[in-house]
Amino acid sequence: xxxxxxxxxxxxxxxxxxxxxxxxxxxxxxxxxxxxxxxxxxxxxxxxxxxxxxxxxxxxxxxxxxxxxxxxxxxxxxxxxxxxxxxxxxxxxxxxxxxxxxxxxxxxxxxxxxxxxxxxxxxxxxxxxxxxxxxxxxxxxxxxxxxxxxxxxxxxx
Amino acid sequence: xxxxxxxxxxxxxxxxxxxxxxxxxxxxxxxxxxxxxxxxxxxxxxxxxxxxxxxxxxxxxxxxxxxxxxxxxxxxxxxxxxxxxxxxxxxxxxxxxxxxxxxxxxxxxxxx
Numbered sequence: 001x002x003x004x005x006x007x008x009x010x011x012x013x014x015x016x017x018x019x020x021x022x023x024x025x026x027x028x029x030x031x032x033x034x035x036x037x038x039x040x041x042x043x044x045x046x047x048x049x050x051x052x053x054x055x056x057x058x059x060x061x062x063x064x065x066x067x068x069x070x071x072x073x074x075x076x077x078x079x080x081x082x083x084x085x086x087x088x089x090x091x092x093x094x095x096x097x098x099x100x101x102x103x104x105x106x107x108x109x110x111x112x113x114x115x116x117x118x119x120x121x122x123x124x125x126x127x128x129x130x131x132x133x134x135x136x137x138x139x140x141x142x143x144x145x146x147x148x149x150x151x152x153x154x155x156x157x
Numbered sequence: 158x159x160x161x162x163x164x165x166x167x168x169x170x171x172x173x174x175x176x177x178x179x180x181x182x183x184x185x186x187x188x189x190x191x192x193x194x195x196x197x198x199x200x201x202x203x204x205x206x207x208x209x210x211x212x213x214x215x216x217x218x219x220x221x222x223x224x225x226x227x228x229x230x231x232x233x234x235x236x237x238x239x240x241x242x243x244x245x246x247x248x249x250x251x252x253x254x255x256x257x258x259x260x261x262x263x264x265x266x267x268x269x
Contacts, residue, residue: 001179017246085183087183157183
């Protein structure tokens, strides 16, 4: 089955607006893993705006903050903040946008070296791209390094 | 390692490594309530951390969403919620001088 083209879909339901802007980040750079995967600690970075139910949601657009979510937080305590229809599967099972239980199981099975003490969450409805690239992204890299992450699993919405 | 279900966006953004799952967006790690399948998807995606050779490579994972009508259903949902999607775009992309996000997209390329 041919993939669904989301840029065309969103553009078609918002045809009164200018073309949907997509960031041009230039050529990708590949950094090799510093150690084998079964020795590497993995951190999740989700843009579903996953948050603790008791905390306020992320702002619906251009929220340039991120949150650390403790690895031992239970799924029942978590919910996504995304304002569009893509949030719904995550409301039913947070693991589909924040697979923290699966990652823990893979660590217990020895497939990965471990998980970091916390994962990172932000809300991807950001179009202030300069601030995203020079501020939020840099801050999250620092947070991932503080957690001794060797690799990141990004789940973008 | 990026786990994506929006192939067209990923082809434009070009993360260093991507696993593409042809599932409805929002189900990147598998369907709700299917921990076995979720675990297999995450495991295969993470394996690409070691096997990816070329920057920007996108590898499609060999799984099929059980309901073949899912694309029509997703499109219908977006049409039904067009007002929400449109409001989110207006609030995030525009300022008093017009569509600042388009200009930001160009500016970001110069930063990297």
